[in-house]
Structure formats: C-alpha cells, structure tokens
Amino acid sequence: MNAPLRRLAVVVTAMFTALMVAATWVQFVDAGSLRADPRNSRTLYDQLGRERGPITTADGTVIAESVPKDDRYRYQRTYPEGELYSAVTGTYSVTTGPSGLERAEDGYLSGTSDKLFYRRISDLLTGTQPGGAVVETTLRDAVQKAAADGLGDQQGAVVALDPKTGDVLALYSSPGWDPNALADHDTSAAAAARKELTDADGDPLVSKATSQSYPPGSTFKLVTTAAALESGKYTADSVLDGPAELTLPQTTATLANDDDRPCGTDGRTSLADALRVSCNTAYANLGLALGQDALREQAQKFGFDKAFDIPTRVAASKFPSQDLNPPQLAQSSIGQFSVQATPMQMAMVAAAIANGGVVMQPNLVRTVRGRDLAVLDAPRPTEVGRAVSGQTASSLTAMMEGVVQSGTGRRAQIPGVSVAGKTGTAQTVPGAAPHAWFTAFAPADDPEVAVAVFVENGGNAAQEASGGSVAAPIAKSVIQAALAAQGSGSNG
Amino acid sequence: MGAYGLVGVATDGAWPEDLLGYGGGLGVLALVLHVAVRWRAPHADPLLIPVAMLLNGLGLALIHRLDVAEDTAFAERQLAWSAVGLLLATLVVVLLRDHRWLRRYTFTAMVVGLVLLVMPLVPGLGRNINGAQIWVRVGPIGFQPGELAKIVLTVFFAGYLVTARDTLSLVGPKVLGLQLPRLRDLGPLVVAWLASLGVLVLERDLGTSLLFFGLFVAMLYVATQRFSWIAIGLVLFAGGAVFAWSIFAHVQARVSAWLDPFSSAIYGKSYGGSYQLVQGLFGFAHGGLLGTGIGQGRPQIVPEAESDFILATLGEELGLTGLLAVLVVYLVLVERGLRTAVAVRDGFGKLLAGGLAFAIGLQCFVVAGGVLRVIPLTGLTMPFLAYGGSSLVANWMIVGLLLRVSDAARRPAPAVPEPEGAPVVPDEAGSAATQVVRL
Numbered sequence: 001m002n003a004p005l006r007r008l009a010v011v012v013t014a015m016f017t018a019l020m021v022a023a024t025w026v027q028f029v030d031a032g033s034l035r036a037d038p039r040n041s042r043t044l045y046d047q048l049g050r051e052r053g054p055i056t057t058a059d060g061t062v063i064a065e066s067v068p069k070d071d072r073y074r075y076q077r078t079y080p081e082g083e084l085y086s087a088v089t090g091t092y093s094v095t096t097g098p099s100g101l102e103r104a105e106d107g108y109l110s111g112t113s114d115k116l117f118y119r120r121i122s123d124l125l126t127g128t129q130p131g132g133a134v135v136e137t138t139l140r141d142a143v144q145k146a147a148a149d150g151l152g153d154q155q156g157a158v159v160a161l162d163p164k165t166g167d168v169l170a171l172y173s174s175p176g177w178d179p180n181a182l183a184d185h186d187t188s189a190a191a192a193a194r195k196e197l198t199d200a201d202g203d204p205l206v207s208k209a210t211s212q213s214y215p216p217g218s219t220f221k222l223v224t225t226a227a228a229l230e231s232g233k234y235t236a237d238s239v240l241d242g243p244a245e246l247t248l249p250q251t252t253a254t255l256a257n258d259d260d261r262p263c264g265t266d267g268r269t270s271l272a273d274a275l276r277v278s279c280n281t282a283y284a285n286l287g288l289a290l291g292q293d294a295l296r297e298q299a300q301k302f303g304f305d306k307a308f309d310i311p312t313r314v315a316a317s318k319f320p321s322q323d324l325n326p327p328q329l330a331q332s333s334i335g336q337f338s339v340q341a342t343p344m345q346m347a348m349v350a351a352a353i354a355n356g357g358v359v360m361q362p363n364l365v366r367t368v369r370g371r372d373l374a375v376l377d378a379p380r381p382t383e384v385g386r387a388v389s390g391q392t393a394s395s396l397t398a399m400m401e402g403v404v405q406s407g408t409g410r411r412a413q414i415p416g417v418s419v420a421g422k423t424g425t426a427q428t429v430p431g432a433a434p435h436a437w438f439t440a441f442a443p444a445d446d447p448e449v450a451v452a453v454f455v456e457n458g459g460n461a462a463q464e465a466s467g468g469s470v471a472a473p474i475a476k477s478v479i480q481a482a483l484a485a486q487g488s489g490s491n492g
Numbered sequence: 493m494g495a496y497g498l499v500g501v502a503t504d505g506a507w508p509e510d511l512l513g514y515g516g517g518l519g520v521l522a523l524v525l526h527v528a529v530r531w532r533a534p535h536a537d538p539l540l541i542p543v544a545m546l547l548n549g550l551g552l553a554l555i556h557r558l559d560v561a562e563d564t565a566f567a568e569r570q571l572a573w574s575a576v577g578l579l580l581a582t583l584v585v586v587l588l589r590d591h592r593w594l595r596r597y598t599f600t601a602m603v604v605g606l607v608l609l610v611m612p613l614v615p616g617l618g619r620n621i622n623g624a625q626i627w628v629r630v631g632p633i634g635f636q637p638g639e640l641a642k643i644v645l646t647v648f649f650a651g652y653l654v655t656a657r658d659t660l661s662l663v664g665p666k667v668l669g670l671q672l673p674r675l676r677d678l679g680p681l682v683v684a685w686l687a688s689l690g691v692l693v694l695e696r697d698l699g700t701s702l703l704f705f706g707l708f709v710a711m712l713y714v715a716t717q718r719f720s721w722i723a724i725g726l727v728l729f730a731g732g733a734v735f736a737w738s739i740f741a742h743v744q745a746r747v748s749a750w751l752d753p754f755s756s757a758i759y760g761k762s763y764g765g766s767y768q769l770v771q772g773l774f775g776f777a778h779g780g781l782l783g784t785g786i787g788q789g790r791p792q793i794v795p796e797a798e799s800d801f802i803l804a805t806l807g808e809e810l811g812l813t814g815l816l817a818v819l820v821v822y823l824v825l826v827e828r829g830l831r832t833a834v835a836v837r838d839g840f841g842k843l844l845a846g847g848l849a850f851a852i853g854l855q856c857f858v859v860a861g862g863v864l865r866v867i868p869l870t871g872l873t874m875p876f877l878a879y880g881g882s883s884l885v886a887n888w889m890i891v892g893l894l895l896r897v898s899d900a901a902r903r904p905a906p907a908v909p910e911p912e913g914a915p916v917v918p919d920e921a922g923s924a925a926t927q928v929v930r931l
Contacts, residue, residue: 002834002842003717004713004714004717005714005830005833005834005842005846006830006834008710008713008714008830008846008850009827009830009831011710012823012826012827012830012850012853012854013823013827015853015854015856015857015861016819016820016822016823016826016853016856016857018857018861018866019819019856019857019860019861019864019866020816020819022860022861022864022865022866023776023807023812023815023816023819023860023864024812024816025864026773026776026777026807026864026865027776027777027779027780027781027807027811027812027815028780028781028812030777031776031777031778031780032777034773034774034776034777041774042774042775042778
C-alpha cells in the first residue's frame with residue numbers, strides 16, 4: 001500500500017502548492033486592486049489611522065495637521081486656521097473621504113505615494129509608524145488674510161498669483177466653512193455639519209475661486225483688447241466708434257454704456273481710452289469687427305474652455321462654443337451673454353499680461369518634504385503657452401495702468417507703485433445686483449503679483465456696486481500685502 | 493515545546509498577565525503529553541507534538557487578538573478546549589497500547605460514526621447555527637459530532653478496507669482498461685456516498701460531506717491501489733455535486749459567490765452573499781507580503797474571523813510570509829502522518845494513519861481553498877488554528893492516534909533491524925520548501 005500512499009503524499013503536496021499559489025495571488029499579485037476596491041474599509045481605516053502629514057503655508061503656518069486622538073482612527077485631522085484656508089485644504093472626512101488639497105495630495109499626505117516607497121520599507125524595518133509627507137503650499141499668510149479681510153462678510157472670491165511662476169499666493173472663497181466640523185470622527189455630527197453647510201446661504205462648500213464661473217463683465221475686455229492687438233489691425237491709438245447706445249445688428253435691442261453717454265469726444269475714442277473708461281459700445285463694435293473666431297481663440301490662449309489642476313481641480317471657464325449671431329458676439333466681447341470665467345481664470349489673464357504674454361500654470365504646492373525634511377517633490381514653474389506677444393503685453397500693460405491712473409480703477413492706486421488693472425461690473429439675471437470684478441497686477445514695470453477679485457452681486461453695495469468701487473479697494477489691499485510679503489520673504 | 497514558547501514570546505505584547513498563567517498551564521499539559529509519549533510511545537514521531545502545539549498556540553494568539561478587538565472571550569474557551577484536547581491525546585497514547593486494538597471495533601465504529609453523524613438531526617439535541625444543522629447541545633456544552641465522526645469513521649474504513657481490500661481490488665470486470673469492482677463490493681462506496689450526500693442534504697453542511705467523501709475515496713485507493721476507484725469516486729462526486737447544485741439554493745449561492753464575488757448583486761445579498769468572502773480577501777490583501785503585525789490589522793471586519801475565517805486573520809496580521817509558513821507547517825504535519833503510514837508494517841495502521849493524515853490535509857485544503865477562492869466556500873474549520881472546541885479536541889485525538897501509530901512504525905524490529913524506508917517526507921517537505929522560495 002506504500003505506492004498509493006506516496007502518491008497521496010504527492011496529491012497533498014499539490015493541494016498545498018495550489019493553496020500557496022492562491023495565497024500569493026491574493027496577497028501579492030492581486031493585492032493592489034483588492035486594496036483599491038471601494039468596499040475595502042481597511043484601506044480607509046489605514047489612511048485615517050496613519051499620521052497624515054501636515055499642510056503648511058509658505059510662511060510655515062500649519063493649516064492642516066493630524067493630532068493624536070484616543071479613538072479607533074488614532075489621529076484627528078485638525079485645521080488650526082479653520083475657515084481661512086478652507087477653499088484650499090478641503091477637509092478630511094471619515095465618511096466622504098478627502099476633498100480639496102487633502103485629496104489632490106493624498107498620496108503624499110497619507111504616505112502611500114510611490115515616491116515614499118523606500119521610506120515605507122525603512123519604516124517597516126525600523127518599526128516606526130509610517131507617516132505622511134509635509135505639503136508646503138505657495139500661499140502667503142498676509143496675502144490670504146488681506147483677501148479674507150477685504151471681502152469681509154461679502155460673498156465672493158480672491159485669487160492672487162505670482163505672475164512669473166504661477167505660484168498661488170492667496171486663494172479665498174467667501175463665505176468660508178469650518179473643515180474641522182466635517183472632519184469630526186463622530187459621523188452623525190459630521191453629517192449634520194455637512195448638511196448645514198449644504199443648505200447654507202451662499203453655498204460655502206463650493207469654492208467661488210475655482211469651482212464656479214461667473215460672467216466676467218468688462219474684465220473680459222482685456223481678452224478682446226488682446227485679440228485686437230494680436231490681429232495686427234489695431235494699436236492702442238486706433239480709433240473706435242463708441243456711441244452712447246448701440247443698436248445691435250439684426251435686432252432692435254440696444255447695448256448702452258454704463259453712464260449712457262458716448263465715449264470720448266463725439267463718440268469717437270481710442271482703444272486705450274475705451275479700455276480706460278470701459279466703453280461698452282466701442283468694444284461691442286470692436287468684437288463685431290474682430291469676429292467670434294479671433295475672440296474665442298484669444299480666450300482659449302489665456303486658458304478658457306479647459307479645466308486644469310493646481311493640483312486641486314479648477315473648473316473650465318467658458319467662451320460660448322456655438323455659432324454666435326452679431327448681438328451675441330457683441331455681448332460676448334464685453335464679457336456678457338454666456339461668457340463665464342472663474343476668478344482664477346481672470347487672475348491668469350492679468351498674470352499672463354504681467355508675464356510678457358506667457359501663461360504660467362497656477363500652482364499651489366511649493367514643496368513636498370518627507371519626515372526627514374528631504375524634498376520629495378518641488379514643482380517647477382511651468383509655462384502653459386503664450387497668450388500674446390511681448391509687444392502686445394507691454395501695450396496692454398500701459399493701457400491697464402491708464403485704467404488705474406485715470407479710469408474706472410482709481411480706487412486701486414497705491415502710492416509709489418504703478419498698478420495695472422481692469423474693472424468689471426457684470427450683469428447677471430435681470431433685477432439682481434451686478435457682480436463686481438477687478439483684476440490687476442503690480443508693479444507694472446516688474447510685476448510681482450497678479451490678482452482677481454470677485455464680489456458676488458456687488459456685496460454690500462448691491463445695486464450701486466461697480467468693479468471700481470467695490471472690488472478695486474480689495475485688490476489694492478491684497479496687492480499691498482503681497483508686495484510686502486514678496487519683499488520680505490523669498491518665494492521660490 | 494520550543495515552538496509553543498516562541499508563540500508565547502511573539503504574542504507577549506497582546507497577552508495579559510492572567511493568560512500567561514494559562515499559557516504556562518497549557519505548556520505543562522503539553523509537557524505531560526510529551527512525557528506520556530516518552531514513556532508509552534518512546535519511538536513516536538518527535539515532530540507531531542511541537543507542530544500541533546505550534547498551530548494550537550498560534551491559533552490561541554490570533555483568537556485572543558480578535559477577542560481584544562471584539563470584546564469577546566473566545567480565547568479562554570479555546571484554551572480550555574486545548575487542555576481537554578491535550579488530555580485526551582495523552583489518554584489515547586497512555587491507554588491505547590497498540591493501535592491494532594481498534595480493529596476489533598470496526599463495525600462498532602461504523603455504528604458510532606453514523607450515530608454521531610445523524611445526532612444533530614435528532615430533535616431536541618440538534619442545533620441549527622448559521623443554516624447548518626451540525627451542532628449538538630447537551631446542557632451547556634455544544635459540540636459538532638461531525639468532527640468526532642471523522643475519527644471514528646476513519647477507524648471503520650481502515651478496518652473494513654483491510655478486510656475487504658482483496659475482493660475490492662482483484663475481482664471484477666475490466667472496462668476500458670479500468671478494473672471495475674463488482675457491484676456488491678461497490679456497496680460500501682455507495683453507502684459512503686449516500687451518507688455524505690445525506691449529511692449535505694439534511695444538515696446543509698457542504699464541508700463535512702466533501703471531507704468524508706474525499707477521505708473515503710482516498711482510503712479506498714490506498715487500500716486497493718486501483719485507480720478505477722478514484723475515477724468512480726470522481727464521477728460520483730461530480731454527479732452528487734451537480735445534483736446538489738441544481739437542488740439546493742444555498743449550494744448555488746456558494747458557487748455563484750465563488751465565481752463572481754465582486755458583483756455588487758452577490759456582494760450585497762443579506763444572506764448567502766459573498767460579503768464574508770470578499771472581506772476576507774480584503775484582509776489578505778491588506779496583509780500583503782509581511783502582514784500588519786499582530787494587533788495592527790483589522791481582522792475583526794470579517795464575520796467569523798475567529799473560526800471559519802481565521803486564515804484571513806492570519807494572512808492579514810502575519811502576511812503572505814506567515815500564511816505560507818503556516819501552510820508549510822500543516823504540510824509537514826500531514827506528510828509526517830503519511831510517512832508514518834508508509835513506515836508502519838500492518839495494513840490497518842497504514843490505512844488508519846494515512847486516512848487521519850489525509851483528513852487533516854484535505855480539511856486544510858477545503859478551508860483554505862474556500863477562503864482563498866480556489867474552491868467554493870464550504871465552511872469547515874482550520875485544524876488546530878481555528879476557534880472550535882470539537883474540532884480542536886478531535887484533532888488532538890488524531891495526533892494521539894498518529895503518535896501511537898508512529899511509535900509502532902518507528903519501533904526497531906525485534907529481530908532484524910530493517911533498513912529505513914525511502915525517506916519520502918524529507919523529499920516532499922524539501923520540495924515544498926523550495927517551491928515556497930520560488931513563489
């Protein structure tokens with residue numbers, strides 16, 4: 001009976017070999033996809049139970065960190081600055097997962113990024129609890145605070161960029177919200193807080209700076225002007241027709257200037273003056289002359305019609321893609337009809353002009369460092385493309401300086417600093433107060449900061465609001481804070 | 493002994509003080525068994541006790557770790573059962589001076605085995621737990637007679653086959669080169685087949701029926717050396733399986749959960765879905781190569797993590813490395829048992845040791861295969877490792893029997909010292925080990 005017994009031994013060995021192969025398959029080969037299965041709560045617990053890396057500003061202020069807590073998750077994510085940076089950090093919820101930068105940089109923060117592989121191995125061997133990397137943002141405390149203080153209790157958004165690098169210096173959406181409430185480990189409390197915010201006035205959870213787009217109004221005239229200069233048929237001195245009221249072709253509808261008066265002398269105005277006083281009729285005529293393709297192409301060169309990541313997602317701004325009839329085209333060339341822009345996009349327009357025509361990729365992350373402070377990632381400034389030629393950019397700059405010196409943007413003047421800007425007062429739905437916009441950069445000769453300020457429905461001034469009266473002062477204080485910060489600290 | 497000590501050290505972190513006392517007590521009991529073996533069975537295989545003890549201790553550690561997570565007290569009960577098992581194994585070694593005594597009770601064993609099998613069906617005695625009618629409760633103690641039936645029926649098979657092997661293997665028509673047995677000799681096979689199907693049908697216990705059937709076919713093959721039995725067995729098994737699959741919803745559920753566990757329809761079913769299997773797989777995946785370390789994982793997510801799914805706990809906390817190591821340990825145990833069967837001189841002993849060893853091996857395969865999605869999930873417990881008093885006691889008794897048989901096998905022949913047989917086991921274990929390295 002020994003021969004069959006030996007065969008039986010072989011069979012048993014074969015069975016165990018099959019088990020070993022299966023175990024290897026499940027635990028090694030297929031493990032990745034099993035871990036990634038959304039039904040695998042262990043992965044979530046794991047991430048929550050790991051000491052997540054902090055998020056800081058460029059000045060070293062901690063805006064998100066994990067503190068030890070005696071519960072099943074072991075660490076509680078806290079946001080020391082609360083609402084101030086909520087549009088950037090997002091939150092780290094145990095029920096809905098991470099959002100904002102917490103989500104975009106999750107790999108580094110949680111320590112699961114492949115770049116941390118060797119560190120994980122060494123953690124494993126040395127028995128230390130693996131921790132996430134430190135994400136240092138490009139934000140500057142003073143600029144962010146100036147943005148928040150400037151908006152106050154008004155709904156809106158402020159974006160400040162370093163035009164040369166694309167570094168985001170401030171990113172604020174008002175009303176803010178408290179990420180701490182949503183990161184509560186008590187899921188019912190977190191859910192209640194979330195519901196409260198979802199139902200709250202002003203939609204705080206949706207970033208007005210990056211996730212929502214609005215009619216940009218006259219700030220879009222920068223794009224129209226750029227298209228005109230780029231076409232080679234216009235210069236700053238070209239003369240346009242700017243009557244008090246323009247009867248739109250093919251309709252009886254009219255398009256008027258804000259003050260219902262003709263621009264310039266007897267309705268003739270130079271391009272530079274039209275921008276300076278934000279002459280709607282002149283720009284409508286200009287847009288009709290340029291044609292929709294030139295406008296659309298110019299808008300896209302500045303970044304319209306494309307969503308992008310900074311690394312958090314920025315929604316696409318839109319220039320209407322349908323075939324526009326002349327009234328629609330006339331409306332579009334002054335940033336109305338269905339042109340939509342995020343405050344981030346309008347800051348990029350100003351920044352591109354400031355940067356000699358080159359659009360830089362906006363970027364929130366300055367460095368990512370491991371626990372040993374070794375730099376794991378330091379995004380380099382990236383060019384997205386050229387929006388306008390250097391000549392067009394300097395011509396636009398001079399025209400925008402005129403806006404602040406003697407045009408609609410006088411409230412943004414800063415003693416000793418030449419500011420270049422453009423106002424916008426955007427009509428929304430009939431009866432609602434207009435949005436107040438201001439986009440600018442300074443100093444005009446060697447730009448260090450570009451901003452876009454958006455005050456929804458005119459904020460406290462409501463129907464009386466205009467970009468020049470409501471948004472420009474906010475932009476001024478943000479620029480001042482940025483210049484002070486850029487002067488004091490190195491940034492990059 | 494050393495192995496158990498190692499487990500104690502390894503789990504020291506999670507081991508409260510009072511349990512150290514228990515552990516010491518268990519160590520003492522193991523020592524008692526060891527001494528009994530030295531005294532009554534001096535030539536017994538020296539590997540069996542440490543290997544079983546290692547698995548038992550590791551199981552205790554894992555169960556205790558789950559207790560900590562879930563605030564249960566399974567480990568203490570498991571500890572008590574371990575003590576009972578060790579005592580019974582000692583008794584087997586001390587009282588049963590010669591395994592051949594068991595042969596006298598061949599038909600008694602058959603009756604006892606069948607009685608044990610049907611016990612859970614007796615109204616008032618049987619208990620239905622999780623849809624399987626495999627429990628018997630007498631007063632406060634519940635146990636699964638099926639586990640004991642495993643031993644008793646192996647004894648019966650061994651005894652019966654030793655007697656009947658010649659008729660079974662030599663007589664009968666040849667068809668297509670297969671030596672077919674005579675119809676009347678087919679009787680026992682059919683009975684076994686019907687019994688295992690009966691268990692399946694009436695007690696809804698897939699695992700046990702699979703185990704009995706496989707065990708019986710294997711023993712038949714060993715006894716008769718006729719491949720035809722395996723062929724017949726496989727045909728019968730396939731027929732039975734298809735029949736069961738077409739008739740019983742719970743069998744269908746198991747099969748579909750095995751084939752497509754990740755489909756949300758099957759995953760989400762409140763009963764008979766693949767939730768447990770998938771969560772178990774998640775546990776394995778979470779462990780990865782090296783595991784999370786004892787107490788660092790979240791094995792309690794898986795239902796029945798301490799019994800049917802203890803392997804998922806092991807895989808999660810000790811990783812692929814630990815799982816493969818434990819599988820190798822099982823393989824060593826099984827192969828030592830088979831080696832004993834090869835070495836022992838009498839036919840009954842060969843069949844008994846071979847059957848018992850194969851039973852452990854097959855049980856491991858059925859459980860681990862189910863948990864790792866090699867075969868549909870059936871629901872047996874991992875020998876020694878998983879929580880379950882009946883299983884633990886039964887397996888310790890198997891160790892006792894194997895000790896006894898191995899003593900007989902390794903005892904130097906009274907007259908001429910016979911040369912050692914071909915060293916099957918080292919080869920097997922060696923090749924398994926190399927495979928592990930290659931994996």
